[in-house]
Amino acid sequence: MSAAQKAPDAPPAPADGTAPQAEAGRIGTGPGRLLLSLYGVFTVAALSRSIVQLSTKFHEAPLAYVLSGVAGVVYAVITFALWRGGEAARKVALVSCSAELVGVVTVGILTIVDSSAFPDQTVWSDFGIGYVFLPVLLPVSGLLWLRRSARSGREALPQQAGGE
Amino acid sequence: MLDWAVISVTVLALLLAAWCGWAAYRDSPTKDKHFVGMAVVTLAVLVQFVVAVAQLIRGDRPDGGMAVFLAYLVGALCTIPAAAAMSLVERTRWGSAIVAAGGVILAVLELRLHEVWGAGHG
Numbered sequence: 127m128s129a130a131q132k133a134p135d136a137p138p139a140p141a142d143g144t145a146p147q148a149e150a151g152r153i154g155t156g157p158g159r160l161l162l163s164l165y166g167v168f169t170v171a172a173l174s175r176s177i178v179q180l181s182t183k184f185h186e187a188p189l190a191y192v193l194s195g196v197a198g199v200v201y202a203v204i205t206f207a208l209w210r211g212g213e214a215a216r217k218v219a220l221v222s223c224s225a226e227l228v229g230v231v232t233v234g235i236l237t238i239v240d241s242s243a244f245p246d247q248t249v250w251s252d253f254g255i256g257y258v259f260l261p262v263l264l265p266v267s268g269l270l271w272l273r274r275s276a277r278s279g280r281e282a283l284p285q286q287a288g289g290e
Numbered sequence: 291m292l293d294w295a296v297i298s299v300t301v302l303a304l305l306l307a308a309w310c311g312w313a314a315y316r317d318s319p320t321k322d323k324h325f326v327g328m329a330v331v332t333l334a335v336l337v338q339f340v341v342a343v344a345q346l347i348r349g350d351r352p353d354g355g356m357a358v359f360l361a362y363l364v365g366a367l368c369t370i371p372a373a374a375a376m377s378l379v380e381r382t383r384w385g386s387a388i389v390a391a392g393g394v395i396l397a398v399l400e401l402r403l404h405e406v407w408g409a410g411h412g
Contacts, residue, residue, distance in 0.1 A: 159380045163373065163388045167395055174361055182355075258398075 153216050153275050154208040161268055162208040164260065169205050171257075172198035172249045179246070187246040193233065194248045197261075200226050204268065220272050227265035230254060234262065292345055292407060295338035299366070300400040302331045306370075307393025314386035320377045328374045328389065331396070335367050353408025362403045369396045 154162050176194035184191060200222055207219035234253035237244050247256055254261025306327050310320065342363055352359035373392025377385035 155380065156382055156384050159376060160384050160387050160391065163376050164391060166372075170365070178355075178358055178361070 152211055153219065153272060154211050157271055158208055158275065161264070161271060162205060164264060165201050165205040165208065165268075168249070168257075168260070168264070169198055169201040172201055175249065187244065190244045190246045190248045190251075193244075193250065197226075197229065197249050200229070216272055216276060220269070223265045223268040223272065227262075227269070230262045230265065292338070292341055293404070295334075295341045296400050296404050296407075299331070299334045299338050300397050302334050303370075303393045303396035303400065305393075306331050307390045307397070310386045310393065311390035314383045314390055317383045319381045319383065319385050320374075320389055324377075324386070324389065325374060328370050331393070332367075332370045335370065335396070339363060339367055352406050354406030359403070359406045362399055362406055366396060366399045366403060369399065 152158070172194055176191055176198055179187075179191040179194065204219050204222045204226070207215040207222065230250045230253060233244070233248065233250035237251045244251055249257060249261055253259060254263075309327060310324055313320065313324065342359075346356075369392050370389075373389045376388045379385075380388060
């Protein structure tokens, strides 16, 4: 808790031996903070969408609306894990991002092959076309980032250069 | 009336997104001038909020439902301040990228706000 709170003020990666350990848990800083922000937005978007749909017109497309709710919960878990940081949170985020990717791809294929299964739009319909494809881009960049932050945490000196 | 507010906010939001996106590209964190920009955009969203509430009080009703309209209205109001707060703790290029993303998200919210309000209104 205290480490996660202090992290923003601390200068990044001092050259002493304590840096790698501290760095390993920092999945919510740098590019991670951009991901954290985007996941936060998607949590709010997906959850509020499903709440409105479930409460006003549940019977029109129950599967689609429940799915929006599930997507919202997955987003919430990832947002919290990124914010929390640490190795356990990184594993939770990895599993959730994988589940998210499987979900987007499955629903994306289903909505194209058999559109009758989803009579109303969800966040994951057509690979997230209604959300500028961010639903499919987010888990991919999330997984890449989580892998990279784990690698840089394990190495003695976290060298991030040359990534651009 | 609300149309003008939506158009102004959308243009300002996209300008802010481009400006902060440029800062992120140049590997620069958000600076004071960027925060002035965020304040300007937030002010425009506040004006829009007041205009929308005035229209609702006058008796106009959004086509897409009151709850959804209010949700987008409040969401639009929170977007840039939230991005600003995130970029304050993230003093790297990624802080600028967050504000750029916030600008794009605000523009999308404005588009949805316009849809939910409906074309039949002034």
